[in-house]
Amino acid sequence: MSFVSVTLVIILIIFYLMMKARKAQIQAEKANAAKSDFLFNMSHDIRTPMNALLGYSELMKRELTDPKLLDYQEKMEQSGNLLLSIINNVLDMAKIESGKMELDENYVQIRDIYHGVYKIFQAEAEKKGIHLEMEYEVQHEHVICDETKNREIFLNLISNAVKYTASGGAVTIRITELDCDRKDYVRIQTQLIDTGIGMSEEFLPSLFEAFARERNTTAAKVAGTGLGMPIIKKYVDMMGGTIKAESKLGEGSKFTVIMEYRIADKGYYEQVTDLSPDTEETDWISGKHVLLAEDNELNAEIAEFILEDMGLIVDRVEDGIQCVARMEQKPAGTYDLILMDIQMPNMDGYKATQTIRKLADEKKACIPIIAMTANAFEEDRKKALAKGMNGHIAKPVDAEKLKKTILSALR
Incomplete structure (x- = not known):
């Protein structure tokens, strides 16, 4: 076999190995993408009912007076929080192993x-x-x-x-x-x-x-x-x-x-000190009007209770299209804030936010919008901000965190 023939064979072998390696890389990338999609959906699908369970448990606690029933409720709440912690650990480990975990400093x-x-x-x-x-x-x-x-x-x-x-x-x-x-x-x-x-x-x-x-x-x-x-x-x-x-x-x-x-x-920290809420924060947000975009009936009921307990006045719509339509129809200043779910039928929260940001009325277009969603990963928070939102609250909803986020957005 001539030198040229040997060289050609070597080149073909190298080309074959490169193509095989590239195919394996593409398959690995597809597998990682599928894993990320699975984690995203799994996180959302688990957090939505967990928000209802923990939310209703909290509402029930406010109505109970019997010490025995209060003890039962407390144990239910502890078990729910433990289950959520276990779920978070499994999802976090899977994200770490897939290389999707990033620092947010x-x-x-x-x-x-x-x-x-x-x-x-x-x-x-x-x-x-x-x-x-x-x-x-x-x-x-x-x-x-x-x-x-x-x-x-x-x-x-x-x-x-x-x-x-x-x-x-x-x-x-x-x-x-x-x-x-x-x-x-x-x-x-x-x-x-x-x-x-x-x-x-x-x-x-x-x-x-x-x-x-x-x-x-x-x-x-x-x-x-x-x-x-x-x-x-x-x-x-x-x-x-x-x-x-x-x-x-x-x-x-x-x-x-x-x-x-x-x-x-x-x-x-000088800037943060200036923005920190004062001692009369509850009075400051009391009476503000909130438009809640939430398609899940149970989660909507919990959210409305938490918000009304803060002194806020709440109107609710069930998807992004209704949210945009309400903003178009109502005069500027009707609402002080929008709490936006992400995964909703007809139009999701991201698209609704982008549409509102393009409204001709500048006052309407600049309304504070906070994502309140079961999409709870760090990249979900970053995506919400990139789409034009002013904040991000993960479900199950922590009432104190929600209050601070609302105050920050309104200020």
Whole structure:
């Protein structure tokens, strides 16, 4: 065989391998796209009924006076929140593995993250007879970071500490600022120390592996997926931090997280301070008119109750077409705000928002629009803002978060 023939054969083989690799890449991309679509739909389909379950549970609590029924309601609510947490963990892990998880960094006062999480577990710890203590020594509090993921890290760690510590035990949260070599960065160490059931030395190396649990739900009498720790580790790695676990069976555990955050310029928090709601925020939004675009009857009923409880006046439409038509028909100033579902029949929330933004009447076109939707991923929030919305609230709806988002949009 001549040199030319050999060269031609080699070229054909290389071309064949390249085509095969490209075909495999296309198949992988299609599989990832299908997985993302599945996660998107799964998240929406689960969150919609969960919003109804938790919403009606909250409404029922306001009407109950019988201590026994209140106890039942509280246990229903706890179970619902646990189920939502498990669902979130499964979806988050799937998103991480598919490479779709991204950082969303913005200004935050780091103290707010810790104090917010601490307050969540304060009542639970007190009820269990656990001494929950927080020690806080941080000079540079104003930072740029992914608030949601940082909050998730410490929520999981403190939740586990309280969950696995028996009555009479103690959980200590110790936050300390360390020396940092990077210019304009702050280095913060967070330690979670508990006197709980602890873990064996044999299990510690597999602690951050997906679905790994030293005790199953039956043996430990604590529900979970075994995904909390792997998700924490992924988040810490994404943000360039470190996490270390120390534990002894029967003696408790100690987790040490070290993160570096960029220090925020004064412009960030001076501006935020100016925009923060005042003490009369409830009076400030009372009487404002809201147009609610929501096709689901149950979710609409819950939303109307929450909004009317804030003192807002609510009109409801069932899809994007009706929403746009209402804005076209009513005089400018009729509504102060639109709360927009995303997945609706006839016209979705994105299209409705874009249509409203193009209305000839500038006052109508500039009305604040907030997405209130079961599309709860970070990319959903970014997409809502990119489509012209002023905010994003995920279902199940947190009334306090909704209130703050409404205040921010109206101001």
